[in-house]
Amino acid sequence: MRSIVRFWLVVFSFLHVATPAALHAAENDNEAAAPRLTIVGEQLKESLDRLQRSAGSISPARSVIVGQMQRFYDSLEYRIAWTNRKAIARLIEVIRQSADDGLDPSDYHLEEIRAAYDNPPTSPALQVRADLLMTDGLFTLLSHMRAGKVVPKSLDSNWNLPLSGPAKNSDDMLKSAVMDAKFPEMIASLRPSTPEYRLLRKGLAKYRKVAAAGGWKPVPAGPRIGDVGQIDERMPLIRKRLVVTGDLIEDGLTISAPANSADSTAARQAFVYTAELFDAVKAFQERHGLEVDGIIGTETAGAMAVPVEEWIDQIRINLERYRWYSSSLGSTYVMVNIPSFSVEFVRDDSVRWKSRVIVGKPNLQTPVFKAEIQSVIFNPRWVIPSGILAKEALPAIKKNLDYLSRHQLTVVNNQGKPVDPSSVNWAAYQGRGFPYRLVQASGDDGALGRIKFNMPNRFTVYMHDTPTKPLFERSYRAFSHGCVRVQNPNELGVLLFNDPVKWDMNRIEAMIDTGKTRTINLPERIPVYFMYQTAFPDGDNIDFRYDVYDRDPDLQKALDSTRERVIVEEALRPVMSSVVTKP
Structure with missing residues (x-):
């Protein structure tokens, strides 16, 4: 009980x-x-929650920024951060200066921040909005400076380079940047430090000054100008055009006068195609990837007619591209620039070698990607890729079996044994499911030439020699099926082996002369980048290239898009009932 x-x-x-x-x-x-949040604190938290909900519809980069903001205000226990007017003034200045990097200051809420500085908000809701816009503007600018505004994979699914992410201690760094007003130094540290980026940025400032001064008048179409001593009424305009861009040093003959007024000796001289002007035209042509012949024909006159505003946009586009990858290059690498049809080898941050290349046709584009050169193949045999097999080889063979002998192709089975072409039912195959391989023998007439640089990748794109040497003399060199043909491949081989005793030029040529197919591994794997730069520095000037794959317009559209800024500002717009208005 x-x-x-x-x-x-x-x-x-x-x-x-x-x-x-x-x-x-x-x-x-x-x-x-737990401490109670103030009215400001509650509104900060609510606004950040709304911003978080909107971030997913923008991009992963925006989600990272919002996460940084949430942790930042949580560390402040949801208090206002921007209480120092000098810090706000510095923020306005660094946002304004973002234009020097080809970025748009409005992406960082410049006008609203400036308005809040000039007329500080008094209601809690408007104080919260101003504070969040300042923090978002700074954090977004830091993100764009570190890795670019546009996500490259959104424009090119082939992109496989890692983008620079926030540092491990980024939260502490961001808090220090705001609370100690150290953000100008932080922005400077995140800006790409390569000479190419610095010089391209300098070029942007130069051409903006040219634009502010009125730019230049386009050179009108007219008869071909090619001989020194030739007279043409457009000559003063051409001379002035070349002086403005630094291709010609001012010679005192840059006058504007109608042809029939050329009475004085100076006036007559102004209409003459002089030797100095001829050399200046050649310099202009070289900077634009044109035929360097001094002849002012349709292409050269057309390039001279491009307004300075287009050059400014082209520089902005390519500054963005540099932000994507410049921090991941390392000190030793091979770089192919597709629009300039060129390749260079960089060792220990120094350009050791350059050469011309041939790249893919516009309908068979060389992809933008990164790989590693692992080995060199001497006297390589060419196995026709599936794409070329389906689109070119099989249709041609069905029409005429002699295609195989003309291109020195052998039909082999999966065991590598030759197969009699007459025993193959060619009509039964369209490309997929073809049970054989078409192999071209090595040699001077082989598609791969005498040397190939092996860089395994999912595109089956390689760099190699070629029998079509005359094509290197052309200014436009987009003729391949996607692989990159190198003008002086043996020189690149010597540099890749990096052993002047065992692998000098004589040894490379001796290996080729054996006629045997051999694969030699490199002592170290060398990164190779296939990139797309239509504007890049050349000394103190800027070279421009034709947008061979028409990629610039899409990037410019994304770079100029206001969508992200509008979504952010809308998410941070205070609820009207919470705004205190004066009667």
Whole structure:
């Protein structure tokens, strides 16, 4: 009996502790332990929550920025961060200066921040909005400076270079940047430090000054100008055009006068195609990837007619591209620039070698990607890729079996044994499921020439020699099926082996002369980048190239897009009922 009474006493005491009143009291104790948010703090948290919900519809980079903002304000216990007017003034200045990097200051809420500085908001809701826009503007600018505004994979699914991400201690760095007003130094540290980026940025400032001064008049179409001593009424305009862009040093003959007024010696001289002007035209042509012949024909006159505003946009586009990858290059690498039809080898941050290349046709584009050169193949045999097999080889063979002998192709089975072409039912195959391989023998007439640089990748794109040497003399060199043909491949081989005793030019040529197919592994794997730069520095000037794959317009559209800024500003717009207005 006594044990039963003790049991119910225990049960009753438990029920008493667990009553709703007791639970409510416990909740009140927990609330008392946590600091209550002020009105400003509650609105900061609500606004950040709205911003988080909108971030997913923009990009992963935006989600990272919002996460940084949430952790930043949480560390401040949801208090206003921008209380120092000098810090706000510095923020306005660094945002304004983002234009020097080809970025748009409006992406970082410049006008709203400037308005808040000139007329500080008084209501909690407007204070919260201003503070969040300042923080978002700074964090977004830092992100764009580090890795670019546009996500490259959104424009090119082949992109496989890692983008520069936030540092491990980025939260502490960002908090210090705001609270100690050290963001100008942080922006400077994140800006790409390569000479190419610095010089391209300098070129942007130069051409903006040209634009502010009125730019230049386009050179009108007219007869071909090619001989020194030739007279043409457009000559003063051409001379002035070349002086403005630094291709010609001012010679005092840059006058504007109608042809029939050329009475004085100076006036007559102004219409003459002089030797100095001829050399200046050649310099202009070289900077634009044109035929360097000094002849002012349709292409050269057309390039001279491009307005300076287009050059400015082209520089902005390519500054963005440099932000994508310049931090991941390393000190030793091979770089192919597709629009300039060129390749260079960089060792220890120094360009050691350059050469011309041939790249893919516009309908068979060389992809933009990164790989590693692992080995060199001497006297390589060419196995026709599936794409060329389906589109070119099989249709041609069906028409005429002699296609195989003309191109020195052997049909082999999966075991590598030759197959009699007449025994193959060619009509039964369209490309997929073809049970054989078409192999071209090595040699001077082989598609791969005498040397191939092996860089395994999913595109089956390689760099190699070629029998079509005359094509290197052309200014436009987009003729391949996607692979990159190198003008002086043996020189690249010597540099890749990096062993002047064992692998000098004589050894490379001796290996080729054996006629045997051999694969030699490199002592170290060398990164190779296939990139797309239509504007790049050349000394103190900027070279421009034809957008051979028509990639610039899409990037410019994304770079100039206001979508992200509009979504952010809309998410941070205060609820009207919470805005205190003066009667």
